[in-house]
Structures are given as structure tokens and as C-alpha cells.
Amino acid sequence: MxxxxxxxxxxxxxxxxxAGAAVLGPTLFGDAxxxxxxxxxxxxxxxxxxFGTDDLGRDLFARVVVATRLSLLLTLGAVGISxxxxxxxxxxxxxxxxxxxxxxxxxxxxxxxxxxLLLALFFSVIWGATxxxxxxxxGFAGIPVFARLIYTLAASVANxxxxxxxxxxxxxxxxxxxxxxLPNIMPPLVVNVAAHxxxxxxxxxxxSFLGLGVxxxxxxxxxxxxxxxxxxxxEPMAAIGPGIAIVLTGVLFSLLGELLSEDRRPxxxxxxxxxxxxxxxxxxAVVDVQNLRVSFRTxxxxxxxxxxxxxxxxxxxxxxxxxxESGSGKSVTAMAIAGLLGPEAQVECRRLAFRGxxxxxxxxxxxxxxxxxxxxxxxxxxxxxxxxxxxxxRQLTEVSQVHAGLSRGAALEKAVAALDLVxxxxxxxxxxxxxHEFSGGMRQRAMIAMGLMGTPRLLIADEPTTALDxxxxxxxxxxxxxxxxxxxxxxxxxxxxxxxxxxFCDRIVVMRDGVVVEQLAASDLDQAEHPYTRGLIACVPGMxxxxxxxxxxxxxxxxxxxxx
Ligand SMILES: Nc1ncnc2c1ncn2[C@@H]1O[C@H](COP(=O)(O)OP(=O)(O)OP(=O)(O)O)[C@@H](O)[C@H]1O
Numbered sequence: 001m002x003x004x005x006x007x008x009x010x011x012x013x014x015x016x017x018x019a020g021a022a023v024l025g026p027t028l029f030g031d032a033x034x035x036x037x038x039x040x041x042x043x044x045x046x047x048x049x050x051f052g053t054d055d056l057g058r059d060l061f062a063r064v065v066v067a068t069r070l071s072l073l074l075t076l077g078a079v080g081i082s083x084x085x086x087x088x089x090x091x092x093x094x095x096x097x098x099x100x101x102x103x104x105x106x107x108x109x110x111x112x113x114x115x116x117l118l119l120a121l122f123f124s125v126i127w128g129a130t131x132x133x134x135x136x137x138x139g140f141a142g143i144p145v146f147a148r149l150i151y152t153l154a155a156s157v158a159n160x161x162x163x164x165x166x167x168x169x170x171x172x173x174x175x176x177x178x179x180x181x182l183p184n185i186m187p188p189l190v191v192n193v194a195a196h197x198x199x200x201x202x203x204x205x206x207x208s209f210l211g212l213g214v215x216x217x218x219x220x221x222x223x224x225x226x227x228x229x230x231x232x233x234x235e236p237m238a239a240i241g242p243g244i245a246i247v248l249t250g251v252l253f254s255l256l257g258e259l260l261s262e263d264r265r266p267x268x269x270x271x272x273x274x275x276x277x278x279x280x281x282x283x284x285a286v287v288d289v290q291n292l293r294v295s296f297r298t299x300x301x302x303x304x305x306x307x308x309x310x311x312x313x314x315x316x317x318x319x320x321x322x323x324x325e326s327g328s329g330k331s332v333t334a335m336a337i338a339g340l341l342g343p344e345a346q347v348e349c350r351r352l353a354f355r356g357x358x359x360x361x362x363x364x365x366x367x368x369x370x371x372x373x374x375x376x377x378x379x380x381x382x383x384x385x386x387x388x389x390x391x392x393x394r395q396l397t398e399v400s401q402v403h404a405g406l407s408r409g410a411a412l413e414k415a416v417a418a419l420d421l422v423x424x425x426x427x428x429x430x431x432x433x434x435x436h437e438f439s440g441g442m443r444q445r446a447m448i449a450m451g452l453m454g455t456p457r458l459l460i461a462d463e464p465t466t467a468l469d470x471x472x473x474x475x476x477x478x479x480x481x482x483x484x485x486x487x488x489x490x491x492x493x494x495x496x497x498x499x500x501x502x503x504f505c506d507r508i509v510v511m512r513d514g515v516v517v518e519q520l521a522a523s524d525l526d527q528a529e530h531p532y533t534r535g536l537i538a539c540v541p542g543m544x545x546x547x548x549x550x551x552x553x554x555x556x557x558x559x560x561x562x563x564x
Contacts, residue, residue, distance in 0.1 A: 072249075108151065129211065141203075293347070
């Protein structure tokens with residue numbers, strides 16, 4: 001079960017109280033709020049009247065409770081107008097052609113440059129000083145804020161491949177917006193709506209306080225505050241009472257926004273030790289993993305284990321290949337070693353160490369620096385691992401400048417040498433280019449060069465050649481090989497291609513369904529015993545393969561014998 005934080009309990013309880021007051025308040029406290037007692041006018045706070053009475057002797061506590069409904073309805077109405085207007089303008093701007101889009105975003109930016117309250121005052125003059133006028137004024141004043149936010153969020157989604165594909169399949173802009181864009185911008189939008197509700201509530205109080213909002217005989221918290229403030233020195237509770245309601249509800253909305261965003265904020269990954277004591281004699285191992293288990297939390301809060309107790313040791317300079325079919329846990333294992341698993345992962349292990357650094361606990365600044373210099377990761381898609389807005393040179397030099405303290409000039413010199421080592425032609429010119437000016441294979445080699453900018457002891461390459469054609473694959477593998485020759489770094493190469501791994505690695509680790517089924521030297525591959533390994537080998541066509549017959553299919557069960 002997912003653990004519920006005390007803050008979440010407090011916020012939900014608070015919201016239930018406020019919602020209860022809005023629903024039941026006028027029924028339960030309506031009479032007390034209207035009952036006049038001219039003998040008891042402007043009474044001070046007492047047990048019978050916690051916030052005192054007003055100038056007609058009406059109980060102010062009852063009036064604050066009754067005012068909850070109108071205050072909340074106005075707030076929700078105004079937020080609804082802001083969000084609906086923002087969605088229409090923001091999504092429209094994101095899907096419009098270039099020139100109308102520029103015009104619309106320009107208009108939104110101009111409106112945004114006016115202070116929000118000024119816009120609200122302007123609109124309230126147009127719609128008049130009534131509660132509906134105030135709601136429209138505050139709602140319309142909030143539209144530019146949401147339009148900008150939604151445009152920014154929607155524009156990032158509008159450029160994704162699945163939205164382009166929907167366009168190619170003939171989906172209309174409206175349908176694409178509703179089906180593909182809106183669901184993907186919903187989480188940050190919901191967070192912002194909750195936070196905005198708090199600001200809206202305060203704005204109503206401000207407008208009513210200025211006499212531009214709710215008018216008599218209606219009353220909201222802002223009007224009660226306005227009335228109480230007139231005599232604040234003699235009878236402070238008359239102003240403090242509605243003030244408390246405004247502040248507490250505003251804080252509740254803000255905390256709700258924070259809670260919703262916290263759910264998506266990465267937290268420090270949970271690393272728990274298993275019961276057995278670790279074998280600490282890790283010798284000179286670069287990586288020492290013992291009994292690694294990784295589980296993921298599902299939507300219903302339960303944990304599903306995906307990696308079931310893996311042992312992996314990598315010696316200095318050793319090239320280890322991890323092979324296995326899709327979903328066998330190769331990437332998750334590598335990410336656990338690199339410390340890159342997200343908060344949804346729970347890692348348990350007897351030992352998880354990199355060059356003697358225990359990765360399970362909190363790392364010191366020096367250890368983090370050492371990891372930054374000595375570990376490098378090369379992902380499958382180099383375009384998403386390189387920042388598209390920074391030159392390749394800026395990204396390469398960052399490690400040396402931040403972790404090794406090199407000057408900009410020295411770091412640039414090192415970057416040119418690293419690009420040269422991975423055989424990128426004309427590195428001094430290329431270093432000033434942006435990632436999109438590189439081909440796929442060059443980007444991958446640039447990522448390897450980035451790993452060379454520190455003092456690498458381990459290069460983790462997760463399917464680095466999968467998206468590349470065979471010739472470019474060879475260039476990338478040669479770059480990895482050269483990097484190892486030059487630095488002596490160990491390599492952990494993840495692939496589903498046993499032929500590629502066997503030609504490149506010293507040792508092969510075969511994974512299936514989250515367990516290591518076999519480990520063997522690459523030179524001993526033809527002596528593999530496990531049926532699954534033999535199946536993987538049998539699936540690789542050789543020079544003598546009979547092309548008229550289909551390749552063997554790997555069995556469903558791990559122990560199923562595969563015809564080789
Ligand atoms: N963030 C995550 N949340 C939930 N489950 C995950 C997450 N990441 C991985 N998994 C699951 O863990 C299992 C192992 O995934 P992993 O990516 O390690 O496989 P893989 O062997 O690298 O496959 P591929 O070659 O396709 O990348 C899969 O069943 C996957 O669905």
C-alpha cells in the first residue's frame with residue numbers, strides 16, 4: 001500500500017471541512033447568520049459569538065460559515081473561466097500555422113505584461129460591481145496566465161511524433177488536441193489550477209474589500225473582512241475571523257497543489273539492504289553487485305519485482321556484455337548500477353558498489369564527484385541524451401569544468417582530443433555545432449567522447465548501436481574499443497544481439513525474465529549449456545544457415561530445449 005503522508009491527511013481533512021461548510025453552512029447556520037439582536041450590536045468575541053457580532057447584532061461566526069459557499073463558488077467559477085479560456089487560447093496557439101500563432105502568442109504576452117489585479121479591476125469596471133461581475137473579471141484576468149502555460153505545455157507535445165502521426169492519419173486539429181495533446185498536459189495543469197485557486201480566492205477578498213466585488217445583501221469572506229476592518233482596533237475578531245477563513249482555505253489550495261506536484265517529483269531512490277551480510281571482499285572490482293533486486297510500484301500501490309537477485313562483478317578494463325530479449329531486465333540492472341533509477345523503483349541488494357564506493361547510502365560530495373568523473377553512460381537514443389540547445393563542445397566540457405576544475409580553454413582542448421579519439425572528422429569545427437548537425441553515429445560517438453572527458457573507469461553502453469546501420473554500428477563499437485584502449489576503462493555493453501556482444505566482449509552475461517541464466521567467457525560461447533543461451537545463438541544466421549528454412553524461435557519457458 002502506498003504510504004499516505006500526514007500532510008496529505010491534513011489537506012484532505014481541511015478540504016472536507018471547507019466543502020462541508022459550503023454545502024451545509026447556509027442550512028445549519030443560515031438563521032443564526034441573519035438573526036438580528038440590536039441589544040447585542042458589535043459585541044466582542046465570546047463563547048456564544050466566537051467572532052463577535054456585527055452592527056446589527058448578527059453572529060459573525062455564523063456569517064463566516066454561511067459565506068463559505070459563495071466564496072468557494074465564485075472562486076471555482078473564476079478558476080473555471082481562466083482555465084477554459086486558457087485551454088482554448090493555448091491549445092489553439094499550439095496547433096495554428098506560424099504567422100497566426102505568432103500573433104496570438106504576441107497578444108497573450110501583451111496581456112501578461114499587465115499586472116493581474118489591474119486587469120481584474122479593468123474587467124470589473126466593464127461588468128459592474130456585482131458578484132457575477134467580479135467572477136467574470138477575475139476569471140478573464142486569469143486567462144492569459146493559463147493560455148501562456150498551456151501554450152508552452154501543448155507546444156512541447158505538439159512536436160512529438162505521435163501527434164504528427166495523428167495528423168498524418170487525418171485526425172482534425174480539434175480531435176488531435178482533445179485526444180493527444182490535452183491528456184498529456186493534464187498533470188502539470190492540475191497542479192497549477194490548485195495553486196491558482198488560492199490566488200483567486202485572495203483576489204476575491206481584495207475586490208470585495210475594495211467594494212468592487214460582492215454587494216449587499218449578499219456577502220462573501222471579502223465583504224465580511226471589509227466590514228470588520230472598519231472597527232479592527234475595538235473588535236479585532238470581526239476582521240480576524242473572515243481573515244482566518246480566507247488564509248486557511250488559500251493555504252489548503254496551495255498545499256493541495258504542492259501535494260499533487262510532489263507525487264510526480266523524483267525522490268531519492270529507496271535502497272534497502274537485504275538480511276544477509278555482504279561479501280565485502282570485492283578485491284579490485286570496478287562494479288560489485290550482489291543479490292540485486294529491483295521492484296516497481298504499480299498504479300494500485302503494489303510492488304512488482306522485475307530483477308530477481310542478480311550478481312555481477314566487473315574487473316578493471318573488463319568488457320562485459322549483457323544479452324537477453326526485450327524486457328529481461330538489462331537496462332534496469334545498468335540503471336541501478338549508474339544510480340539512475342527513478343523514484344518508482346525500489347532497489348534491494350546485499351552489495352552495490354562502484355570502485356569500493358557503497359552506492360546504497362548517501363554519497364559524500366567527493367564520492368559524487370568521483371562518480372561523475374569515473375562513470376559514463378551511453379544511451380540508445382543520443383538525440384535525447386544530448387541537450388539540443390547547447391553546442392556539443394559546451395556539453396563535452398561541462399564534466400571537466402564542473403568535476404575536474406579545468407579552465408574553459410583546457411577543457412575545450414581536451415574535448416577536441418576526445419572527439420578526435422572517437423574519429424569524428426574536423427573536431428575543432430564540429431565542437432561548435434549543435435547535436436542536430438551530427439549524424440546518428442556521430443552523436444553516439446560524441447556521447448562516448450563525453451565519457452572520456454573525465455577519468456573513466458566504467459562506460460555503460462545501453463544498446464548504443466540499435467538505431468544505427470551496420471557500418472555505423474562498427475564505427476561506434478570501434479570508438480568504444482579505442483576509448484577502452486586509451487583509458488583502460490571497463491565496459492558494460494547491453495544488447496539483445498548476442499553476435500555483436502560475443503565479438504566485442506570478454507565475458508557474456510545472459511539474462512532472462514530478470515535473472516542471470518548463464519555467464520561465460522565470450523570465447524566459450526559455443527559451449528553454452530543453458531537452453532536459452534543456445535536459443536539466442538541459434539537465432540543468429542551464419543554463413544552455413546539454410547536460408548530456405550525459418551530461424552528457430554526461442555522457447556517460452558526458460559527450460560525449454562531449443563533445437564540448435
Ligand atoms: N520505470 C518503470 N516502471 C515500471 N516498470 C518498469 C520500469 N522500467 C522498466 N520496467 C520493467 O522492468 C522490466 C525490465 O525492463 P528493462 O528495460 O530492463 O528491459 P530490457 O531487457 O533492457 O529490455 P529492452 O531491450 O527492450 O530495453 C520490464 O518488464 C519493464 O516493463
